[in-house]
Amino acid sequence: MLKSRGVSRILLKRGSSPAWTRSEGKSKSGGLNEKGRKSYEAENPGSDLKAPQPEGGARKKSFCARMRGMRKRQKPSNNTGDDRLSKSLRKWKC
Numbered sequence: 001m002l003k004s005r006g007v008s009r010i011l012l013k014r015g016s017s018p019a020w021t022r023s024e025g026k027s028k029s030g031g032l033n034e035k036g037r038k039s040y041e042a043e044n045p046g047s048d049l050k051a052p053q054p055e056g057g058a059r060k061k062s063f064c065a066r067m068r069g070m071r072k073r074q075k076p077s078n079n080t081g082d083d084r085l086s087k088s089l090r091k092w093k094c
Contacts, residue, residue, distance in 0.1 A: 018043050030087025054093040064094035 018039045019025030025036025032040065037049040053059045067089055074085060 027091075028089045030084060030089075052088075052091050054091065057072060060092060060094075063092055066091070067092075 002074050018034055020036040020040040020043070024058075025032055025039050027033045031052060033050065037051070039050055046049075050059070053063075067085065070085060070090070071079075074083075079086065
């Protein structure tokens with residue numbers, strides 16, 4: 001029952017949530033850091049998160065196209081430049 005909600009019994013015993021949901025697993029410049037990616041992969045077997053690819057390639061092109069669509073749907077009041085979407089676009093150099 002607990003596993004179906006994505007929370008392992010070990011984490012509940014310690015009273016802590018996975019690193020990818022806390023600030024220690026998130027990068028200040030946007031996205032997840034290495035600890036956050038490893039934590040997410042441990043909680044979700046079969047996932048394969050990769051670090052940003054700012055130098056180019058098919059992953060970057062696809063990511064930037066998806067995120068530009070999200071930017072169009074974002075309210076102007078939410079576009080502060082310090083929101084998670086803006087940070088991720090800067091990190092990927094979109």
